[in-house]
Amino acid sequence: MERGREGIDPMRGYYDDRIVALSSRLVVPFIQLFALYVVFHGHYSPGGGFQGGAMLAASFLLIRLSVGSDGAQLQFRKGWGTPGSSIGTLIYLVTGLSTLLLGGYFLDYSQLPLGMGESETRSMGILIVEIGVAVAVACTLTAIYDDLVGEEGRRGSPHDA
Amino acid sequence: MHWEFELVILVFLLAAAIVALRSKDLLAAVVTLSVYSFMAALICAVMGAVDVGFTEAVVGAGITGVLFIVAIYQTERKSVD
Numbered sequence: 001m002e003r004g005r006e007g008i009d010p011m012r013g014y015y016d017d018r019i020v021a022l023s024s025r026l027v028v029p030f031i032q033l034f035a036l037y038v039v040f041h042g043h044y045s046p047g048g049g050f051q052g053g054a055m056l057a058a059s060f061l062l063i064r065l066s067v068g069s070d071g072a073q074l075q076f077r078k079g080w081g082t083p084g085s086s087i088g089t090l091i092y093l094v095t096g097l098s099t100l101l102l103g104g105y106f107l108d109y110s111q112l113p114l115g116m117g118e119s120e121t122r123s124m125g126i127l128i129v130e131i132g133v134a135v136a137v138a139c140t141l142t143a144i145y146d147d148l149v150g151e152e153g154r155r156g157s158p159h160d161a
Numbered sequence: 162m163h164w165e166f167e168l169v170i171l172v173f174l175l176a177a178a179i180v181a182l183r184s185k186d187l188l189a190a191v192v193t194l195s196v197y198s199f200m201a202a203l204i205c206a207v208m209g210a211v212d213v214g215f216t217e218a219v220v221g222a223g224i225t226g227v228l229f230i231v232a233i234y235q236t237e238r239k240s241v242d
Contacts, residue, residue, distance in 0.1 A: 046212040046215050050216065051215050051219050054219040054220055054224055055219050058219065058223040058224060058227075061223075065227065141224055145228065145231060148228065148231045149231055
């Protein structure tokens with residue numbers, strides 16, 4: 001198969017193009033801004049934590065595809081995937097368990113000590129949980145890509161090693 | 162209500178699905194699969210399931226295409242041994 005030639009990192013050598021890199025670098029901040037919009041307006045419009053996190057991961061993957069994994073380390077490091085997904089899951093769990101400890105049910109948002117009215121507290125609780133979901137989804141999908149591409153020194157397919 | 166629009170998208174969706182299944186080039190199959198996902202997302206959006214269509218567009222056309230391309234580049238068609 002001539003596509004996976006040895007000596008050329010397939011995810012880097014074929015996409016080392018200045019126009020592709022520049023245009024994706026122009027597009028990525030808008031994707032991330034729209035992803036944040038989707039996360040923060042997930043209560044009352046289509047979208048939410050999963051969709052926003054997936055769009056955030058898509059922006060990370062676009063930079064990884066266009067400028068390569070080395071340049072993408074400036075944006076989102078390879079080692080951040082697992083801690084980030086753990087932190088996102090912890091945000092969800094701590095929110096749920098804190099309402100449990102404060103006298104309500106699990107994820108009973110009205111028990112959160114935010115100092116607002118009940119409906120505003122519920123809205124902010126949903127927002128906190130969705131931020132956690134978004135962080136977990138974005139970091140997990142980026143970590144899946146990084147694990148698929150493999151280590152930095154590996155070139156070509158795993159059969160060449 | 163927009164049955165003409167839905168029909169056109171459905172034709173494109175079936176064409177993309179058939180091309181993705183029949184194609185020998187795996188990269189072309191992945192690209193047409195992304196087209197299929199995007200058409201499915203458009204159908205969902207037209208029929209009123211905007212949330213489902215949004216998820217389909219982000220995950221199907223964005224993430225899985227990238228992951229499939231990485232998987233294609235990291236593997237070979239024939240086994241060595």
